[in-house]
Amino acid sequence: MAEGRETVLSSDAFLVSETDAKGNIIFVNDEFCTVAGYSREELLGQPHKIVRHNDMPKAAFHDLWQTVKKDEVWQGYVKNSTKQGGYYWVYATVYPYKNAKKEQCYMSCRRKPSNEDIEESVRLYKTMT
Amino acid sequence: MLKNLTIRIKMLIIIVITIIIVSTIGLATSISSLDTVMQKNIQNYEKQAYEQSRTEMKNYVDLAYEMVESYHSRIGSKALFTEKEMKKEAREALKHLKYGKAGYFWINNSEPKMLMHAANPSLDGKNMSSFKDADGKTIFKEMVSLTNASNKGDFLFYKWNKKGATKPSNKISFVRKFKEWDWIIGTGSYLDDIDAKIEQMRVQEKKDLNQIILKVALASLITIIVLSILVNILFAKIIIRPIKEFEKGLLNFFKYLNKENSQVTLLTSSSNDEIGKMTSLVNENISSLEQNIEKDKVVIEEARVVIGKVNVGLFNERIKEKSSSPEINLLTTEINDMIDKSLHNLTILSNALLALGNANYAYEIPRISGLTGLTAALLSGTKATQSTINDVIALIDNSNKRLSFSAKDLRDSSVELSNSSTQQAAALEETAAAIEEVTATIQQSSENATKMKKFAQNITDSSAQGVELANKTSSSMEELSIEVTTIKDAITVIDQIAFQTNILSLNAAVEAATAGEAGKGFAVVAQEVRNLASRSAEAANEIKSLVESANSKAIEGKKVSSLMIEGFSELNENIHTTIKLIDDVASASSEQSNAMVQINDTINSLDQATQHNAILSNNISTMAKSTQDLTTQLQVVIDRTTFDPESKRRVCDSEKIFDFAKIKTDHIAFKNDSFALCEKGKKVTVKSCTQCNLGLWMEENKNEAFAKTQEWQDLDSIHQKIHHMIQDTTDLYRDGYENGQIISVTDNLEKNIDKIFEALDNLRAKNCDIQFKNRKES
Numbered sequence: 001m002a003e004g005r006e007t008v009l010s011s012d013a014f015l016v017s018e019t020d021a022k023g024n025i026i027f028v029n030d031e032f033c034t035v036a037g038y039s040r041e042e043l044l045g046q047p048h049k050i051v052r053h054n055d056m057p058k059a060a061f062h063d064l065w066q067t068v069k070k071d072e073v074w075q076g077y078v079k080n081s082t083k084q085g086g087y088y089w090v091y092a093t094v095y096p097y098k099n100a101k102k103e104q105c106y107m108s109c110r111r112k113p114s115n116e117d118i119e120e121s122v123r124l125y126k127t128m129t
Numbered sequence: 130m131l132k133n134l135t136i137r138i139k140m141l142i143i144i145v146i147t148i149i150i151v152s153t154i155g156l157a158t159s160i161s162s163l164d165t166v167m168q169k170n171i172q173n174y175e176k177q178a179y180e181q182s183r184t185e186m187k188n189y190v191d192l193a194y195e196m197v198e199s200y201h202s203r204i205g206s207k208a209l210f211t212e213k214e215m216k217k218e219a220r221e222a223l224k225h226l227k228y229g230k231a232g233y234f235w236i237n238n239s240e241p242k243m244l245m246h247a248a249n250p251s252l253d254g255k256n257m258s259s260f261k262d263a264d265g266k267t268i269f270k271e272m273v274s275l276t277n278a279s280n281k282g283d284f285l286f287y288k289w290n291k292k293g294a295t296k297p298s299n300k301i302s303f304v305r306k307f308k309e310w311d312w313i314i315g316t317g318s319y320l321d322d323i324d325a326k327i328e329q330m331r332v333q334e335k336k337d338l339n340q341i342i343l344k345v346a347l348a349s350l351i352t353i354i355v356l357s358i359l360v361n362i363l364f365a366k367i368i369i370r371p372i373k374e375f376e377k378g379l380l381n382f383f384k385y386l387n388k389e390n391s392q393v394t395l396l397t398s399s400s401n402d403e404i405g406k407m408t409s410l411v412n413e414n415i416s417s418l419e420q421n422i423e424k425d426k427v428v429i430e431e432a433r434v435v436i437g438k439v440n441v442g443l444f445n446e447r448i449k450e451k452s453s454s455p456e457i458n459l460l461t462t463e464i465n466d467m468i469d470k471s472l473h474n475l476t477i478l479s480n481a482l483l484a485l486g487n488a489n490y491a492y493e494i495p496r497i498s499g500l501t502g503l504t505a506a507l508l509s510g511t512k513a514t515q516s517t518i519n520d521v522i523a524l525i526d527n528s529n530k531r532l533s534f535s536a537k538d539l540r541d542s543s544v545e546l547s548n549s550s551t552q553q554a555a556a557l558e559e560t561a562a563a564i565e566e567v568t569a570t571i572q573q574s575s576e577n578a579t580k581m582k583k584f585a586q587n588i589t590d591s592s593a594q595g596v597e598l599a600n601k602t603s604s605s606m607e608e609l610s611i612e613v614t615t616i617k618d619a620i621t622v623i624d625q626i627a628f629q630t631n632i633l634s635l636n637a638a639v640e641a642a643t644a645g646e647a648g649k650g651f652a653v654v655a656q657e658v659r660n661l662a663s664r665s666a667e668a669a670n671e672i673k674s675l676v677e678s679a680n681s682k683a684i685e686g687k688k689v690s691s692l693m694i695e696g697f698s699e700l701n702e703n704i705h706t707t708i709k710l711i712d713d714v715a716s717a718s719s720e721q722s723n724a725m726v727q728i729n730d731t732i733n734s735l736d737q738a739t740q741h742n743a744i745l746s747n748n749i750s751t752m753a754k755s756t757q758d759l760t761t762q763l764q765v766v767i768d769r770t771t772f773d774p775e776s777k778r779r780v781c782d783s784e785k786i787f788d789f790a791k792i793k794t795d796h797i798a799f800k801n802d803s804f805a806l807c808e809k810g811k812k813v814t815v816k817s818c819t820q821c822n823l824g825l826w827m828e829e830n831k832n833e834a835f836a837k838t839q840e841w842q843d844l845d846s847i848h849q850k851i852h853h854m855i856q857d858t859t860d861l862y863r864d865g866y867e868n869g870q871i872i873s874v875t876d877n878l879e880k881n882i883d884k885i886f887e888a889l890d891n892l893r894a895k896n897c898d899i900q901f902k903n904r905k906e907s
Contacts, residue, residue: 012812014860018870029864073850073877093853097873107873109857 004086007035009112015090021104023048032110037083053081057128068096068106077113077121089118136372137364144360145353152349159345160338167334171327178323179301183284185229186303186316190282193223193234193314197307216310220245223314231292232318238311239277241269248292263288263297276306276313291319299324371404378408382415386422393419421453428452428461435468444472473497474504481511488770490519496883501875502804506797509882513793516776516886520786523776526767533760540753543746550743557736564732568725575718578711585708592697592704599693606687613680620669620676627665634659779893781900788826789889795822796851796882803855813859818852834903835896844888847881854878 009015015035018027028036028043036043036051043050052061056079067074074094081087090110099105113121134142200219204212223234224247233247237257246252257269268287275283282305288297302317378396385393393415398408428450435446447468448461474497484492494512497505637655641648780786799821806813818824827845830836854874861871 014864016861016864016866073854073881075846075850075853091853093850093857095857095873095877097869097876099869105873107870109853109860109874111853111856 007086007088011112013112015110018105018107019048035088051080053079053087055079057125059128068094071096077117089113140364141357148353156342156345171330175327182318186318189228189316190303190305190314194305201309234316236312236314237269239273241273272304272313276304375408425452425457439468444468478507485515490515490770490772499876501879505879506801509797517790519773519776520780522770522772524780524783529760529763536753536756536760540750543749543753546746547743550739550746554739557732561732564725564729571718571721575715578715582708582711585704589704592700596694596697599690603687603690606683609683610680613676616676620673624666624669627662630662631659634662779890779897781897785893789893792823793886807859807862809865811863815856818849823848834899838895840892840895844892847885847888851881
């Protein structure tokens with residue numbers, strides 16, 4: 001498969017996004033926009049899978065949604081795609097919570113994973129479907 | 130700039146500006162109407178001049194047209210002139226036809242091609258279709274379309290270079306088409322002359338106007354000065370004074386607002402104009418503000434009282450007074466809400482602590498959703514304390530139960546020991562008696578041995594005599610044997626004599642038989658002799674066998690005596706051995722006797738020890754009894770507490786209770802420390818999950834059996850999450866995220882702190898399971 005350019009996050013990168021219960025983006029911070037290559041307007045209201053990379057196995061997201069729907073925190077390594085067709089790896093922590101209007105929301109905080117963790121994840125995801 | 134001016138100056142400025150604007154507008158309007166009139170005059174003049182010029186041009190072109198027409202009429206009527214000749218003549222005629230100062234004609238056709246140009250013959254014969262004037266107008270093409278549209282001809286405005294001029298001038302032309310020949314006949318006139326005249330008129334007009342402006346401006350200036358003085362005097366009286374009063378009243382009010390005055394006085398109103406209305410409006414507002422401030426004072430006073438109570442732990446009052454300010458009401462609602470929530474949280478915490486105080490250690494401390502930070506730390510700290518108490522009590526319970534069994538066993542054993550000691554003492558007494566008897570027996574044995582030794586000595590003497598006798602017997606037997614041999618020789622002689630006698634008797638019988646009857650008597654004698662010989666042989670044989678028997682008996686006797694000697698020598702040896710044995714027995718007896726004395730001593734001390742033991746075992750029994758009583762009391766105490774029975778599953782390793790309790794409280798402290806550093810705009814780098822005490826402990830223990838379990842994996846995963854969540858919280862704080870976003874993380878963080886407590890307990894239970902299994906297998 002043709003691979004786009006990899007964006008490597010800075011060591012103190014802190015990418016934040018929020019979605020509603022359906023997975024539509026309701027908040028993104030500037031760093032997320034910069035890394036993903038989209039403007040805020042392009043992302044807001046879009047389904048979060050807009051940044052999903054094809055290499056990510058479906059099972060990983062299935063696990064993510066099952067975990068957060070149980071009202072538990074999910075953590076894992078995720079390969080995301082950029083608007084320009086490149087990709088970047090993050091270590092994501094997804095928090096389920098209810099906002100002031102008691103609506104279910106999900107917030108994801110992402111950081112730079114270590115190279116060993118990325119290699120491990122690449123190997124693992126290759127064995128998954 | 131305007132801001133710094135007083136109203137008086139501002140008003141003056143306004144008046145001056147107004148006068149200036151009014152006079153300017155008046156002036157402008159007059160100038161405008163004057164200008165319009167003058168313009169109209171100029172336009173009239175212009176119109177007339179142009180009209181005159183046009184009429185002239187039209188007349189000249191009509192004349193030329195008629196001329197050409199006359200040339201055309203001459204063709205064919207009398208056939209004197211050809212068309213070509215007539216055209217040529219007509220062209221020549223128009224070429225030389227001039228009017229006015231510089232009026233001339235030209236002819237072009239519909240191509241359009243210049244057929245004749247009186248002023249510029251170089252254009253003759255040229256195609257003019259692409260000819261453009263200075264404005265880019267294709268003027269000859271337009272002429273063609275104008276003349277096609279109107280038989281009577283038409284006017285056309287354009288620009289044309291005057292002869293000898295470098296700049297194009299405005300020009301108007303009249304063109305009319307002579308259809309028969311397709312000739313467009315035209316003449317033009319430059320508008321310069323008219324324009325110059327108009328320009329002169331305009332300059333004059335401007336001069337006149339300037340004079341008017343100057344006069345008006347002067348009049349305005351005088352008006353401004355007069356009016357300013359007038360207005361200034363009036364203004365001070367009508368407006369400035371009331372405003373000053375208004376200002377004074379307002380200042381008074383603001384002093385009240387700023388707490389410089391305790392009472393507010395209303396503004397004095399002297400008129401019904403705008404200032405008067407404003408004053409009464411302000412007065413209304415002052416009154417309502419005063420009321421609101423008084424209301425706020427009441428609310429704040431109540432809040433102060435309520436908060437004062439909350440500060441000392443009384444949560445039963447709420448702020449009930451309402452303010453007119455929605456912001457203050459929002460604040461009081463928030464304060465009341467804070468008191469409600471704090472009361473709720475503290476009640477839960479207090480209930481938990483009371484339950485712990487009542488020794489209900491199994492009390493389930495509820496989770497408070499959304500709670501984090503220090504308050505959550507109080508609750509999780511209480512949980513950690515509860516868990517440690519549970520573990521310690523479970524350990525005490527386990528140990529006490531075992532101790533209770535041991536104390537019972539000890540008591541039973543000590544009673545048994547006491548009984549055994551008594552029995553032992555009795556047995557020892559019997560043994561002492563028996564030993565005395567044994568000692569007596571040994572002494573007798575010793576005496577007997579001495580006697581036996583004497584007897585053995587005697588036996589030795591007897592045996593020496595026996596040997597001597599046996600030796601004598603042996604030599605007698607030898608002698609006897611020699612004698613017997615001699616007898617045997619003698620018997621052999623006798624036997625030989627008997628044999629010879631027999632032979633002789635036989636010979637005598639033969640002789641007697643030969644002698645016949647005479648010899649009959651003799652034969653009888655011979656027979657008798659023969660009988661005697663055989664009886665002698667028989668006797669000799671018997672003696673021989675007797676002798677042989679005697680001989681063999683003598684040999685046997687010798688053998689026996691040899692054996693006897695041997696026997697005596699053996700006997701001698703045996704006696705020696707016996708004597709030695711008896712000596713041994715004697716010395717052994719004496720040793721035994723000594724030993725017996727020692728045994729006696731030992732038994733005496735054994736007896737003392739046994740008595741001592743009996744006392745000790747009694748003491749032990751008493752102690753075991755009191756231990757048993759203590760364990761029973763302790764068990765009563767333990768049984769009066771309620772503790773988590775699950776704790777029993779994880780207290781096999783008592784050291785780990787405190788290790789794990791430390792790990793738990795470390796994480797509460799770690800969270801508190803990290804949260805205390807949280808500040809907007811400040812980067813806080815939280816310890817990674819391998820750097821904290823739990824991380825270090827996990828690294829140390831990663832090769833243990835319990836590290837290969839699912840419980841370990843769960844602990845590891847939750848631990849990592851907690852560190853990420855704390856880092857996320859500090860970063861969200863740093864970047865100024867909203868409370869809701871920060872709480873979404875902290876709420877999940879608190880859930881996971883509860884989970885890590887569970888995971889640690891589960892791991893410890895698992896560790897105990899493994900240890901138990903290993904012990905069972907080994």
